[in-house]
Amino acid sequence: MNLGISATEFVSQAKEGAISVEEFIAKTLERIKQVEDKVHAFITVDSQNALAKAKDIDKKIRSKEKIGSCFGMPVSIKDNICAAGLKTTCASKMLENFVAPYDATVISRLKNEDAIIIGKVNLDEFAMGSTTEFSYFGTSRNPWNPQYVPGGSSGGSGVSVSALECVASLGSDTGGSVRSPASFCSVVGLKPTYGLISRYGLVSYANSIEQIGPMARTVEDVAFLLNIISGHDSHDNTTINNPQVDYLKDLKSGISGKKIGIISQMIGEGIDKEVASATNMAISKLQDLGAECIPISLDAVEHSVAAYYTIASAEASSNLSRYDNLRYGFNFGTEGYEFKAYVAKARSNFGPEVTRRMLLGAYVLSAGYYGKYYLKAQKVRAMIKAQLDEAFKKVDFLISPTMPILPFKIGEKIDDPLKLYLTDINTVTANLSGIPAISVPFAISSSGLPIGIQLFANSFEENKLLQAAYVLQETTDLPEVPL
């Protein structure tokens, strides 16, 4: 039995009865046991429920009962998305024992389609980070070389898909957290347009810029998942009420005659040589297939990381103030504490990166500094959006490397927050402006590490974006993960 099959292959085989869902789930659980020591993707594995559900689905398939479009496909979920009855820890000591009382909208939609939630996967604490090193439960490791970071913050999602511990995963992307691990682990990851997917049941980090996003082995699979999880939700008023699109329908339309802008600021200075040459290779392949590629300058991008960390930290400091150990948190009682001593002890359950963000956020919002930092960052955000609007008058897509550098060694940058923040230079633009962006696995470096290429489209043009991503995917022939 091949655990590396795509979601669409899984569905067609399960539908025909060519694979037993129970057997597939049992093999997947075995695989998890086998590789977790090396890669540590999971925080919770829900073996019993997964097996019970699989049996039930097999029975329904045999008796030709009506069944959801996922046919028991095993999906892992980033541990900041609530699935009823399972812990949602956000990889934080603060929520170590928090059991979600309800399903996020994306989870209920997956369950309605008979997906199996195989477990909850690792992340940087509260999704703040780019490597999954800032997890209270320990670092996830890159399946392509376990000494290297898998990217983050949805590292557990990228790792579990890449290491064949599930067929697909959901991550969240506030500043690149779906696309970074997708790129570093050689899987496909989509950050959808802001408002396309409900955030109900996603633990908030920075509400105005984040989206849940699908991660899988192929572009088709990402389109398939998007069909299920996208759409208006009365529980999240930021979701848009557009007519439902079938993202699989025109996936193979090609890119002939389309225009692609190469973002100069994302492929010049500071980009690893092999990453740059892979990007140039991707551009020339797209040209060969009928696209016209032209350079596009977006100079506001140079300020994007500074604006992103200002806005994201400001929103984080406000969101995380709810963890006071009374409503949520680590309950040690209030007896015998003065107010300040109590708050200090309660808040000390956050890790170092989350603490840094809260302090930074409180600072940029404070009286006297608001105009200098927060307001300025919002102006940069508006500039980025205006420059993108102009760009999309000239081109259909934009292209860049997803990450400026190759995956690096665990521990290499952990003591230098600024270096870590700068690795987000190519991803934060999509979040600040709300536009969709996708990372497609494109090459393997001479050192055996994955390189992903990023494509952007205008808001709510996921259909077009997935068509271009599909073309790019079809130009590649990548090796299997060496694990």
Ligand code: GLN
């Ligand atoms: N690395 C970025 C941060 O730490 C992005 C995280 C994310 O997208 N959740 O904020």
